[in-house]
Amino acid sequence: SSELTQDPAVSVALGQTVRITCQGGSLRGFYPSWYQQKPGQAPVFVMYGKNNRPSGIPDRFSGSNSGSTASLTITGAQAEDEADYYCNSRDSSGKHVLFGGGTKLTVL
Amino acid sequence: EVQLVESGGGLVQPGGSLRITCAASGFTFSSYNMDWVRQAPGKGLEWLSYISSSSSTIYYADSVKGRLTISRDNAKNSLYLQMNSLRAEDTAVYYCARERLGNNYGLDVWGQGTTVTVSS
Numbered sequence: 001s002s003e004l005t006q007d008p009a010v011s012v013a014l015g016q017t018v019r020i021t022c023q024g025g026s027l028r029g030f031y032p033s034w035y036q037q038k039p040g041q042a043p044v045f046v047m048y049g050k051n052n053r054p055s056g057i058p059d060r061f062s063g064s065n066s067g068s069t070a071s072l073t074i075t076g077a078q079a080e081d082e083a084d085y086y087c088n089s090r091d092s093s094g095k096h097v098l099f100g101g102g103t104k105l106t107v108l
Numbered sequence: 109e110v111q112l113v114e115s116g117g118g119l120v121q122p123g124g125s126l127r128i129t130c131a132a133s134g135f136t137f138s139s140y141n142m143d144w145v146r147q148a149p150g151k152g153l154e155w156l157s158y159i160s161s162s163s164s165t166i167y168y169a170d171s172v173k174g175r176l177t178i179s180r181d182n183a184k185n186s187l188y189l190q191m192n193s194l195r196a197e198d199t200a201v202y203y204c205a206r207e208r209l210g211n212n213y214g215l216d217v218w219g220q221g222t223t224v225t226v227s228s
């Protein structure tokens with residue numbers, strides 16, 4: 001598959017749990033990476049592999065994968081988590097890189 | 109401090125050319141594969157191109173193949189993107205990004221971006 005599909009927008013109440021999903025055939029057996037992007041800023045790497053957080057990323061962020069759907073879960077969302085989130089992976093050929101369309105997370 | 113700094117963006121006329129540069133510091137640049145990614149105004153991220161650490165392998169997105177050329181100079185810790193036959197739809201912020209080492213794919217370091225505007 002040559003696409004990664006994300007819900008355009010998701011909202012969560014402050015302190016609650018939210019799951020952001022990413023669907024795509026290239027995810028079968030593979031884990032995407034996830035990026036957080038706030039307005040006017042470069043993307044920040046927040047998750048990779050089977051639930052691996054880069055240094056400095058809070059442990060309220062976690063990742064999972066089931067079949068062709070991967071998820072980024074934020075447990076106890078904070079106001080500063082409001083941002084756009086993108087998933088990404090290589091495609092099945094390994095010669096191209098895919099990005100999901102992004103999910104705008106609103107923390108209410 | 110690990111850092112990527114893009115430069116060379118600006119205003120260019122349709123059909124024109126531009127070369128943008130990404131200067132790396134704080135890490136062994138020659139050990140890392142690198143990518144270019146862009147973001148049009150109000151849009152999502154779009155991958156453009158990949159270059160391996162030794163420049164032996166290069167890939168392009170189908171949407172830009174033939175118009176963009178990626179290259180690097182490991183002696184200068186620099187990554188380049190030559191863009192030709194520019195169109196209005198190439199207007200975007202262009203980011204360079206470092207691929208993490210190891211088995212799991214990810215772009216672990218990003219530059220701040222350089223803005224390219226294609227307009228007459």
